[in-house]
Amino acid sequence: MSEPPPDRLSVNPNSPYYDEAVLARGVGIRFKGAEKTNVEEYCVSEGWVRLSAGKALDRAGNPMTVKLKGAVEPYFREEPAEA
Numbered sequence: 661m662s663e664p665p666p667d668r669l670s671v672n673p674n675s676p677y678y679d680e681a682v683l684a685r686g687v688g689i690r691f692k693g694a695e696k697t698n699v700e701e702y703c704v705s706e707g708w709v710r711l712s713a714g715k716a717l718d719r720a721g722n723p724m725t726v727k728l729k730g731a732v733e734p735y736f737r738e739e740p741a742e743a
Contacts, residue, residue, distance in 0.1 A: 662736065662739060664734075665682065665687050665734035665735065665736060666679065666682060666734075667703065667704050667705050668701070668702065668703040668704070668705070668706075669682060669683070669687060669701065669702060669734070670700065670701040671683065671699075671700055671701070672700065672701070672722065675701065677701065685736050685737070685738055686736065686737035686738050687734055687735070687736060687737070688734070688735050688736075688737050689702055689709060689732065689733070689734055689735075690732075690733040690734075690735070691709050691728070691730055691731070691732055691733075692730040692731055693731070696709065696711065698711050698712045699711055700712050700723060700725050701725075702732050702734060703732070704732050704733075704734060707729055707730060707731065707732060708727055708728060708729045708730075708732070709727070709728055709730075709732055710725045710726070710727050710728075711725060711726050711727075711728060712724070712725055713725060713726050
């Protein structure tokens with residue numbers, strides 16, 4: 661049986677929730693039943709996602725984000741390679 665994705669994950673390398681190995685497997689997000697492709701960070705237990713807001717950047721060069729609350733369903737797009 662496959663392991664579930666982590667409770668919280670971020671695509672920002674400066675975040676404590678960044679995990680390159682998990683991101684390399686490909687994580688998909690369903691938010692309120694709709695597939696989202698612009699997710700910067702999510703937390704299942706707290707029920708929120710942080711989405712990038714267009715192409716706008718903050719003064720540090722990071723994408724501007726919007727935090728939305730609702731049902732978050734992460735899943736792996738690919739099964740892990742057998743060792």
